[in-house]
Amino acid sequence: xxxxxxxxxxxxxxxxxxxxxxxxxxxxxEYMYWYRQDPGMGLRLIHYSVGEGTTAKGEVPDGYNVSRLxxxxxxxxxESAAPSQTSVYFCASSYTRDRWETxxxxxxxxxxxx
Amino acid sequence: AQSVAQPEDQVNVAEGNPLTVKCxxxxxxxxxxxxxxxxxxxxxxxxxxxxTGDNLVKGSYGFEAEFNKSQTSFHLKKPSALVSDSALxxxxxxxxxxxxxxxIFGAGTRLAVHP
Numbered sequence: 001x002x003x004x005x006x007x008x009x010x011x012x013x014x015x016x017x018x019x020x021x022x023x024x025x026x027x028x029x030e031y032m033y034w035y036r037q038d039p040g041m042g043l044r045l046i047h048y049s050v051g052e053g054t055t056a057k058g059e060v061p062d063g064y065n066v067s068r069l070x071x072x073x074x075x076x077x078x079e080s081a082a083p084s085q086t087s088v089y090f091c092a093s094s095y096t097r098d099r100w101e102t103x104x105x106x107x108x109x110x111x112x113x114x
Numbered sequence: 115a116q117s118v119a120q121p122e123d124q125v126n127v128a129e130g131n132p133l134t135v136k137c138x139x140x141x142x143x144x145x146x147x148x149x150x151x152x153x154x155x156x157x158x159x160x161x162x163x164x165x166t167g168d169n170l171v172k173g174s175y176g177f178e179a180e181f182n183k184s185q186t187s188f189h190l191k192k193p194s195a196l197v198s199d200s201a202l203x204x205x206x207x208x209x210x211x212x213x214x215x216x217x218i219f220g221a222g223t224r225l226a227v228h229p
Contacts, residue, residue: 004157042118042204042219043158090157100146100165100208103217105157 002026004106006091012112013081021076021109023091031094032074033058033103034066036087043090049074081113116141118207120220127195127227135190135223137205146208147188148217149179153201161203164188175199195227 007022023032030051035043045058049068063085065077074093078085088110092103117140127133139145146165150158162173169181179190188205205220 006157040123040221042221043217044219045216092158100163102148102160102163104160105150107155107157 004091004093004104006089006106006109008109009107010110010112012114013078014114015082017081018077018079019081019111020078021089021091021111023074023076023093023106024072025074025091025093025104026072027093027095027104028071029093029095029104030071031096031101032068033092033094034064034074034076035090035092036060037090037108038087046076046089078111081111083113085111086113087111116207116209116218118205118218118220120203120205120223122223123221124224124226127225129197129227129229130194133192133195133199133225133227135203135205135225136187137189137220138185138187139205139207139218140186141207141209141218143210144183145210147179147181148206148208149173149177149188149190150204150206151175151201152204152222158204161190195225197227197229200225200227 004025033048034046047066049055052071055066067075090108091106094101094103119138148163149161164171164181172178202222204222206217
């Protein structure tokens with residue numbers, strides 16, 4: 001049981017380049033989330049998904065797109081990277097939307113946009 | 115606006131001493147409260163959560179947290195710190211509203227335990 005995994009671990013992009021971050025979970029969780037972590041700001045929600053084929057915007061969605069074609073995978077895309085998107089990106093998942101439900105996090109992807 | 119405050123950027127503790135990492139929140143109603151820990155180059159790991167009942171919640175690795183409704187606080191504690199506890203700690207709150215298991219995170223507190 002690998003839990004939540006993320007690919008790649010680290011990436012350097014030039015401004016304007018595109019890339020896709022992959023998140024996979026093997027816990028059969030319905031809900032999946034993408035966060036970004038910036039110094040002194042905690043984690044902020046970018047997009048989330050409540051099930052296969054559905055996605056929705058979080059707090060800071062601009063510049064990102066997501067897709068959930070399979071229940072176990074949640075992709076985060078940057079179409080035209082900007083230096084402001086330099087951050088550490090975390091994927092998380094939870095079984096239900098219940099308020100007491102714990103979210104489980106992946107190891108993170110460190111992205112540097114030059 | 116709903117928010118979570120972790121007033122200390124860093125907490126320094128000697129090994130063997132008790133530790134406290136503070137968290138206060140500003141959320142309407144009765145939120146659920148969580149603590150996560152992040153070790154270097156790792157993702158966030160769940161430590162404990164408060165849902166209801168006893169104000170003292172016990173979690174992983176010997177950590178516990180005390181919920182105080184009147185002070186809207188949820189401080190993380192451990193009776194005897196270990197060097198291996200050195201990490202970044204995040205408090206998070208799940209408010210009443212929000213249909214997607216919304217979590218509001220504090221900015222994090224770095225705990226440094228010295229031998």
